[in-house]
Amino acid sequence: MFAMKKKRQAICQKIYHSPRGPLLKMLFGQRSEYVSLILVFASWHPFHDPLPSTTSGRERLSLNAGWKFSRFTTNPDRLQYNTLKPWMLPAANDFLKSGTKRQRPSDAPPKVDYAQPSFDDSAWESLNLPHDWAIKGPFNAPNVSGGMGRLPSNGVGWYRRNLTAKADDLTKSIFLDVDGAMSYAAVWLNGNLVGGWPFGYASFRLELTPYLRVGDNTLAIRLENAVQNSRWYPGAGIYRNVWIVKVNPVHVGQYGTYITTPSISAQSATANLAVTVENKGSASQDVDIVTKVYAVDSVAGKRLSDPAATFATVKSNVAAGGSQTVNGSVTIANPLLWGPPPGQKPNLYTAVTTVLEAGTSNVLDTYETPFGIRSVTYDADKGIFVNGQKVYVQGTCNHHDLGSLGAAFNTRALQRQFEMLKDMGSNALRTSHNPPAPEFLELADKMGFMVLDEIFDCWSNGKTTNDFHLIFADWHEADLRSFVRRDRNHPSVIAWSYGNEIPEQSGTGGAATAQELKDILRSEDPTRLGTTGMNSASAGSAFANVMDIIGLNYQGEGIGPSASSAAPNFKKAYPNKMIWSSESASTLSTRGTYIFPVSSAISTTAGGATAGGNNTAQYVSAYDLYAPSWGSSPDKVFREQDKNSFIAGEFVWTGFDYIGEPTPYDKSRSSYFGIIDLAGFKKDRFYLYQSRWAPNVKMAHILPHWTWPDRLGQVTPVHVFTSADEAELFVNGKSAGRKKKASSSTYRFRWDDVVYQPGDIKVVTYKNGAEWATDTKKTAGDAAKLTASADRTTIKGATGEDLSFITVAVTDASGEVSPRASDAITFAVTSGPGQIVTTDNGDPTDMTVFQNPTRKAFSGLALGIVRANPGTTAGQKIVVTATAAGLTAASVTLEVV
Numbered sequence: 001m002f003a004m005k006k007k008r009q010a011i012c013q014k015i016y017h018s019p020r021g022p023l024l025k026m027l028f029g030q031r032s033e034y035v036s037l038i039l040v041f042a043s044w045h046p047f048h049d050p051l052p053s054t055t056s057g058r059e060r061l062s063l064n065a066g067w068k069f070s071r072f073t074t075n076p077d078r079l080q081y082n083t084l085k086p087w088m089l090p091a092a093n094d095f096l097k098s099g100t101k102r103q104r105p106s107d108a109p110p111k112v113d114y115a116q117p118s119f120d121d122s123a124w125e126s127l128n129l130p131h132d133w134a135i136k137g138p139f140n141a142p143n144v145s146g147g148m149g150r151l152p153s154n155g156v157g158w159y160r161r162n163l164t165a166k167a168d169d170l171t172k173s174i175f176l177d178v179d180g181a182m183s184y185a186a187v188w189l190n191g192n193l194v195g196g197w198p199f200g201y202a203s204f205r206l207e208l209t210p211y212l213r214v215g216d217n218t219l220a221i222r223l224e225n226a227v228q229n230s231r232w233y234p235g236a237g238i239y240r241n242v243w244i245v246k247v248n249p250v251h252v253g254q255y256g257t258y259i260t261t262p263s264i265s266a267q268s269a270t271a272n273l274a275v276t277v278e279n280k281g282s283a284s285q286d287v288d289i290v291t292k293v294y295a296v297d298s299v300a301g302k303r304l305s306d307p308a309a310t311f312a313t314v315k316s317n318v319a320a321g322g323s324q325t326v327n328g329s330v331t332i333a334n335p336l337l338w339g340p341p342p343g344q345k346p347n348l349y350t351a352v353t354t355v356l357e358a359g360t361s362n363v364l365d366t367y368e369t370p371f372g373i374r375s376v377t378y379d380a381d382k383g384i385f386v387n388g389q390k391v392y393v394q395g396t397c398n399h400h401d402l403g404s405l406g407a408a409f410n411t412r413a414l415q416r417q418f419e420m421l422k423d424m425g426s427n428a429l430r431t432s433h434n435p436p437a438p439e440f441l442e443l444a445d446k447m448g449f450m451v452l453d454e455i456f457d458c459w460s461n462g463k464t465t466n467d468f469h470l471i472f473a474d475w476h477e478a479d480l481r482s483f484v485r486r487d488r489n490h491p492s493v494i495a496w497s498y499g500n501e502i503p504e505q506s507g508t509g510g511a512a513t514a515q516e517l518k519d520i521l522r523s524e525d526p527t528r529l530g531t532t533g534m535n536s537a538s539a540g541s542a543f544a545n546v547m548d549i550i551g552l553n554y555q556g557e558g559i560g561p562s563a564s565s566a567a568p569n570f571k572k573a574y575p576n577k578m579i580w581s582s583e584s585a586s587t588l589s590t591r592g593t594y595i596f597p598v599s600s601a602i603s604t605t606a607g608g609a610t611a612g613g614n615n616t617a618q619y620v621s622a623y624d625l626y627a628p629s630w631g632s633s634p635d636k637v638f639r640e641q642d643k644n645s646f647i648a649g650e651f652v653w654t655g656f657d658y659i660g661e662p663t664p665y666d667k668s669r670s671s672y673f674g675i676i677d678l679a680g681f682k683k684d685r686f687y688l689y690q691s692r693w694a695p696n697v698k699m700a701h702i703l704p705h706w707t708w709p710d711r712l713g714q715v716t717p718v719h720v721f722t723s724a725d726e727a728e729l730f731v732n733g734k735s736a737g738r739k740k741k742a743s744s745s746t747y748r749f750r751w752d753d754v755v756y757q758p759g760d761i762k763v764v765t766y767k768n769g770a771e772w773a774t775d776t777k778k779t780a781g782d783a784a785k786l787t788a789s790a791d792r793t794t795i796k797g798a799t800g801e802d803l804s805f806i807t808v809a810v811t812d813a814s815g816e817v818s819p820r821a822s823d824a825i826t827f828a829v830t831s832g833p834g835q836i837v838t839t840d841n842g843d844p845t846d847m848t849v850f851q852n853p854t855r856k857a858f859s860g861l862a863l864g865i866v867r868a869n870p871g872t873t874a875g876q877k878i879v880v881t882a883t884a885a886g887l888t889a890a891s892v893t894l895e896v897v
């Protein structure tokens with residue numbers, strides 16, 4: 001008994017000496033026995049989901065597992081944003097410089113049953129995050145437009161979860177970090193409204209500490225999506241990772257470090273560091289702040305053991321309830337620079353900041369800041385220079401959905417997309433039109449992509465009834481500051497975009513808002529330039545005058561097939577500003593679908609059968625010559641860029657097809673703009689970009705396929721994309737002519753009068769007179785079998801997050817793909833601990849829900865996405881089998897690692 005009392009007293013002493021101690025002492029005073037009793041009891045509680053304690057500062061724990069969820073199509077709780085807003089607004093306080101900080105109302109917010117610990121959620125769905133409630137469909141959801149992807153993203157969603165706290169947790173600051181929740185997130189703990197953040201693409205933090213109690217706690221999150229809130233598929237739900245961060249009350253604040261590398265040479269680099277320490281305790285604290293810089297081994301992904309540099313220790317005092325920013329500078333010898341491949345390597349460093357109780361070795365917090373050492377310069381005549389080397393911007397724009405996985409973030413799915421873009425020779429990404437998942441930038445850093453990090457699609461004037469314009473006034477400053485603070489240490493970010501095709505760009509008032517946003521950016525990050533994508537602002541306009549970089553959407557190549565680039569006008573108006581195509585092309589096509597006749601022009605506005613469209617099937621020809629009225633073929637974009645060599649490069653709309661915005665066929669489920677389709681299968685123009693962006697890759701690619709039983713004797717043009725400068729086409733062994741690239745503005749070889757006969761077509765290409773690459777297309781026989789191949793045959797089992805993407809092709813007996821096959825293929829795990837997650841085929845008109853294991857092949861191909869059951873141990877095998885009526889089945893074996 002005595003030993004127990006001693007233990008209680010010891011715990012009490014520990015708590016009273018912690019930075020929150022004075023507060024607890026004040027509350028409980030001499031009743032320390034009582035406090036310690038509660039705490040000792042609590043520490044014995046059989047926690048099923050403990051928040052483990054630590055003696056050395058920070059813990060960041062995934063909160064993805066174990067949620068209950070329910071979605072309501074009609075408002076179940078009579079709450080709405082405007083009712084909750086007064087309690088949500090204070091969450092922005094750390095990101096407001098102008099105006100007054102927001103006070104939490106003194107009266108209580110409306111009480112809501114779903115947030116109460118006593119609410120019985122046992123009938124709700126059990127799930128893990130990231131979660132997109134809309135992706136399971138079905139399509140054609142009532143009131144959801146084609147633009148938004150026809151999936152049920154609207155409604156109210158409630159998420160609930162237990163959170164168990166230990167006694168020790170009460171001595172800490174406990175934060176909930178949400179990487180992204182779509183949208184209007186409001187958060188309750190134990191029935192208390194903690195706060196919220198409406199912008200569905202923002203990452204945000206809320207402090208749970210005041211509402212946390214020892215033992216079980218009920219965390220409840222309400223989301224709401226209106227119809228007509230987006231121009232594309234927004235996803236729905238807590239679609240990114242969620243974390244609990246436990247720190248000593250004296251800790252490095254949220255996004256509390258900022259590293260810049262203002263001077264760089266081969267011998268040395270200067271790194272400047274600002275660290276913001278906040279004190280949520282009730283006593284001021286003297287601290288020593290120590291930061292060491294380590295190089296990161298790019299293969300192992302781990303930091304090296306010896307520091308590359310150490311900042312001088314900074315002493316500071318952080319007042320109770322306050323924060324303190326300290327600065328330091330260090331020289332790093334022989335720096336390994338970050339730069340985009342293939343010319344450079346994406347070397348990374350990490351700065352490890354330790355906050356110590358002054359004069360002791362008692363660690364209050366440890367905080368890691370990954371960063372890169374690199375310089376970026378923006379040259380009006382020559383474009384972007386990274387570390388003094390010119391890099392032409394070969395970028396794509398992409399929305400955030402991951403095809404059939406929806407908006408639910410998955411690192412491997414994004415990495416697969418980046419790998420494909422890299423194979424194409426792409427070196428840049430635009431986060432159109434909103435902040436990406438944090439892991440997007442981590443991957444971009446590691447793989448060496450340059451990122452145009454974009455935040456808004458509209459400001460005060462909306463593009464849809466319920467989009468961001470409704471909250472722009474209250475939230476734009478906080479959204480912009482938190483976005484920049486979150487992302488500014490990433491070397492991949494080379495510029496900020498604070499708007500896309502902003503409606504105000506051509507009207508009045510736009511320039512003033514642009515200036516305000518630019519000033520905010522500057523105050524948070526003076527090292528990078530800012531821009532917006534302008535599709536209508538003209539050279540010399542008040543709006544364009546504000547831009548640091550002239551970002552041209554479609555104006556870069558000229559809007560419409562006969563227009564030429566507006567860039568020379570902008571160059572004349574802004575001789576000292578860099579100009580790039582922040583958005584280009586918008587070429588339309590459906591993979592593997594060729595529509596005749598083929599336009600003889602370099603770029604044609606799509607529209608019906610004579611202009612590349614099949615209005616019945618709702619497909620656009622894959623000859624890649626067709627675009628909407630404002631868009632252009634890749635060829636035309638290249639031509640205008642080559643005429644105007646000061647253009648720093650382009651961000652093509654888009655790398656991947658995405659859900660929603662199915663221009664020009666509004667009844668479809670997904671877009672036609674991608675260079676790669678929704679399933680991740682390459683369209684022909686992948687090779688057109690590769691021919692220009694990766695000129696050293698020996699490549700030749702013929703289109704169309706050569707299985708046309710209905711075109712015997714008909715003219716069937718053959719086009720070739722290649723990095724070679726000469727090409728000879730053979731039709732059934734007979735030369736159809738050897739051609740040289742006619743001029744610097746020819747980007748494809750065309751034999752437009754080839755007459756179809758079954759057999760084969762072969763191209764042999766040459767560069768500087770030497771044979772370079774060949775390609776052949778053969779007429780396929782009757783479909784006979786399936787073949788299956790996995791993008792990776794090893795898969796991590798532990799968390800079930802890793803994925804294998806399995807491509808199944810319908811082929812003839814010799815293995816030639818049947819390019820028009822549409823057989824129904826069923827994917828199944830026939831042995832081992834795995835699951836089929838989703839299937840797809842890239843057909844924009846396919847309304848079969850993505851979770852259906854049976855998927856029709858489209859243009860001969862179908863995709864199955866597989867994961868290991870969570871908790872699967874290494875060494876086990878998963879066999880995935882694809883079957884289709886009348887065809888020999890195919891299997892692929894995955895090994896769990």
Ligand code: GAL
Pocket residue numbers: 500501535553583586628631653661
């Ligand atoms: C642009 C817009 C994009 C997308 C694209 C389609 O004007 O910025 O979001 O809508 O058109 O071509």
